[in-house]
Amino acid sequence: MKPLEGRIALVAGATRGAGRGIAMMLGEAGATVYCTGRSVRGRPATGTRPETIEETAELVSARGGRGIAVRVDHTVEAEVAELFERLKREQGRLDVLVNDVWGGDELTDFGQPFWKLSPEKGRLMLDRGIYSHILTSRYAVPLMLERDRGLIVEITDGDSFGYRGNLFYDLVKLSVIRLAFSMAWELRRHPITSLAVTPGFLRSEAMLEGFGVTEANWRDATAKDPHFIASETPFYVGRAVAALAADPNVAKKAGRVFSSWQLAKEYGFKDVDGRQPDWGEYFQKTFGRSYSLADEAAYATWSNGLMEIAYPDWPKE
Numbered sequence: 045m046k047p048l049e050g051r052i053a054l055v056a057g058a059t060r061g062a063g064r065g066i067a068m069m070l071g072e073a074g075a076t077v078y079c080t081g082r083s084v085r086g087r088p089a090t091g092t093r094p095e096t097i098e099e100t101a102e103l104v105s106a107r108g109g110r111g112i113a114v115r116v117d118h119t120v121e122a123e124v125a126e127l128f129e130r131l132k133r134e135q136g137r138l139d140v141l142v143n144d145v146w147g148g149d150e151l152t153d154f155g156q157p158f159w160k161l162s163p164e165k166g167r168l169m170l171d172r173g174i175y176s177h178i179l180t181s182r183y184a185v186p187l188m189l190e191r192d193r194g195l196i197v198e199i200t201d202g203d204s205f206g207y208r209g210n211l212f213y214d215l216v217k218l219s220v221i222r223l224a225f226s227m228a229w230e231l232r233r234h235p236i237t238s239l240a241v242t243p244g245f246l247r248s249e250a251m252l253e254g255f256g257v258t259e260a261n262w263r264d265a266t267a268k269d270p271h272f273i274a275s276e277t278p279f280y281v282g283r284a285v286a287a288l289a290a291d292p293n294v295a296k297k298a299g300r301v302f303s304s305w306q307l308a309k310e311y312g313f314k315d316v317d318g319r320q321p322d323w324g325e326y327f328q329k330t331f332g333r334s335y336s337l338a339d340e341a342a343y344a345t346w347s348n349g350l351m352e353i354a355y356p357d358w359p360k361e
Contacts, residue, residue, distance in 0.1 A: 046074025065278025071109025173216035228299030244323025
């Protein structure tokens with residue numbers, strides 16, 4: 045039996061990149077995966093990208109799970125509410141929610157100071173990257189509470205305080221880490237776990253296309269960017285999320301942020317190409333040590349009483 049056989053998962057923002065990789069790996073582990081997003085066949089929603097939620101659902105099924113595509117704009121409350129009404133009708137439950145809605149690539153002007161950025165683009169990025177996550181979780185948790193169990197995973201970019209190249213982008217990616225923490229605090233008396241996960245240097249469809257390579261010859265891109273040698277496929281973070289979903293002790297990770305490379309070592313999985321890339325170690329050797337929120341979050345959750353209240357046996361040292 046597969047570890048997630050019989051589980052119901054929702055990947056919000058499953059069209060491409062990390063979201064697609066996560067959906068496929070949850071399917072590989074046996075889950076039924078609802079794949080949501082705005083891009084459907086014949087109606088792309090993000091620039092000229094060709095990927096659709098129908099394709100993702102088909103790839104989930106091809107991996108051994110059951111993929112179900114549902115077109116949803118996660119910034120529109122009525123659409124989000126209808127999604128969870130459908131989930132309740134069709135499944136009567138939700139075990140895993142992955143908040144990966146983004147849609148901000150075409151809005152991000154990296155390298156520009158905030159006083160030169162478009163306020164309109166910035167507000168749209170906040171709506172898509174933060175508000176959509178809050179709205180989706182707000183409707184997901186009542187369904188989880190009916191069975192008093194569940195896992196919420198916030199997908200971010202980076203596990204440190206390091207600046208991420210654009211004020212709005214930086215704010216979004218740090219905010220969802222804090223969102224995972226805040227939800228964990230408010231869920232502390234329920235067996236529903238909220239945490240955040242980051243991939244490393246992601247070899248997404250857009251990244252491969254930008255470098256003019258495919259997954260078959262991705263190493264050729266190191267001629268343009270030598271750091272690409274430490275990159276990972278979207279399946280790597282997908283296997284990280286699947287491992288968390290299958291972990292009966294995942295509640296001990298509540299409120300914290302974890303990386304794909306950190307979880308790979310803990311759970312013993314590898315990327316689909318057989319590698320076990322470690323972007324954190326590569327970054328430290330190449331650029332110097334960064335201040336990791338992984339350690340900070342572990343301390344903060346204990347010091348403010350979250351772990352002490354929720355888990356009496358949480359280690360104090």
